[in-house]
Amino acid sequence: MPVLPAPATVPPVPPAPTAAELAAAHGLTPVGARSPLAEYARLLWGRRHFVVALATARQTALYSGARLGQLWQVLTPLLNAAVYFxxxxxxxxxxxxxxxxxxxxxxxxxxxxxxxxAALSGARSLTDNAGLVRALHFPRASLPLAATVAQLQQLLLSLAVLAAVLLADGVPLTARWLLAPPALVLQTLFNCGLALALARIGARTTDFAQVLPFVLRTWMYVSGIFYDLSRIAGHAPHTVRLLLDVNPALIYVSLMRYALIDSVSAHRLPPHVWPLALIWATVAASAGYAFFWSSEEEYGRG
Incomplete structure (x- = not known):
C-alpha cells in the first residue's frame, strides 16, 4: 500500500487589526478627545480670534431687531441704574x-x-450652541470665554457712559482712575473662571439656568450694590462681616468705586482688598479652567 505524503502545514493567519489599532498606527485620534491640559491651553489660544469675533457678532446681533439698535447697549445700564436709584x-x-x-x-x-x-451667559453657552458643539471640533472653552468677552465689551461701553455721569456729577478726574484697568483685568479673569465652571454645570443640569438668576440676585443684595455695606454690617457678628469682606463681587465693586470716586476713601475698602482680588482672580480662573477641561469629551453628547 503506497504511503501518502503528509499534508502541508498551513501557517496560521494573523488576526486582522482592530479599528483602534489601525487608528493608533496611523496617528488618528477620536473626535472630541480631551487634549492634555497644556495642549488644550495652546489650542484655545489659537482660537482667540474666533472668541473675539464670536463675542462681537453676538453683541451686534443682540439688538439688531430694535429700532434704536446698538444704542440699547448704553441705554440698558442707564435705565437699570435709574430704576435702582x-x-x-x-x-x-x-x-x-x-x-x-x-x-x-x-x-x-x-x-x-x-x-x-458673564455668569448667566456662560451657564447657557454650551446648551445655546449645541448644534455648533456637535458639528465642529474646537476647544469648547471658547464658548463661555466668548460669552465673557461679549459682556466685557458691554461693560467698556457702560464705563464710557459712567465716566460721563461721574464728570457731570462733579466727581473729579484723578490719578486714582489709573487703578481701574488693573481692577478690571482681575475681575475679567474671575469672570472667565466663573463662566467656565458654570458652563460645565449648565451643560449637565439643564434646569440650572433657571435657578441661577435667583442665586445671582441674592448675591447682588449682599454685595453692597445699592448701599454702603460697611455701615450696615458694622454691628454684625465677626463671622458675617468676614464673609461679606471676602465676597469677590464686593471686592471688585469696591476697587472700581475707590478708583473712580474720590469720596470713597481707603478705610471704606474691605481689608487686604488687592491681595484678595488677585487671589480670587487666580483661583477662579485656574480652577474654572481645570473644572471645565475635565469634562471636555462629554460636551455635546447628550
Whole structure:
C-alpha cells in the first residue's frame, strides 16, 4: 500500500487589526478627545480670534431687531441704574449719608452686571450652541470665554457712559482712575473662571439656568450694590462681616468705586482688598479652567 505524503502545514493567519489599532498606527485620534491640559491651553489660544469675533457678532446681533439698535447697549445700564436709584436711593433712602450716591450706585450696578451677565451667559453657552458643539471640533472653552468677552465689551461701553455721569456729577478726574484697568483685568479673569465652571454645570443640569438668576440676585443684595455695606454690617457678628469682606463681587465693586470716586476713601475698602482680588482672580480662573477641561469629551453628547 503506497504511503501518502503528509499534508502541508498551513501557517496560521494573523488576526486582522482592530479599528483602534489601525487608528493608533496611523496617528488618528477620536473626535472630541480631551487634549492634555497644556495642549488644550495652546489650542484655545489659537482660537482667540474666533472668541473675539464670536463675542462681537453676538453683541451686534443682540439688538439688531430694535429700532434704536446698538444704542440699547448704553441705554440698558442707564435705565437699570435709574430704576435702582428710584427704589433704593429715593424710596428706601439707602443713599442717605453716602457721598456721591449716584456715581456710587452707577459704578456698583455696572460692575456687578458684568459678573452677573458673564455668569448667566456662560451657564447657557454650551446648551445655546449645541448644534455648533456637535458639528465642529474646537476647544469648547471658547464658548463661555466668548460669552465673557461679549459682556466685557458691554461693560467698556457702560464705563464710557459712567465716566460721563461721574464728570457731570462733579466727581473729579484723578490719578486714582489709573487703578481701574488693573481692577478690571482681575475681575475679567474671575469672570472667565466663573463662566467656565458654570458652563460645565449648565451643560449637565439643564434646569440650572433657571435657578441661577435667583442665586445671582441674592448675591447682588449682599454685595453692597445699592448701599454702603460697611455701615450696615458694622454691628454684625465677626463671622458675617468676614464673609461679606471676602465676597469677590464686593471686592471688585469696591476697587472700581475707590478708583473712580474720590469720596470713597481707603478705610471704606474691605481689608487686604488687592491681595484678595488677585487671589480670587487666580483661583477662579485656574480652577474654572481645570473644572471645565475635565469634562471636555462629554460636551455635546447628550
Amino acid at each position: 428710584l427704589i433704593f436711593g429715593d424710596l428706601l433712602g439707602t443713599g442717605r449719608g453716602v457721598p456721591d450716591y449716584i456715581p456710587f450706585l452707577c459704578t456698583g450696578v455696572f460692575v456687578f452686571t458684568f459678573t452677573q451677565s
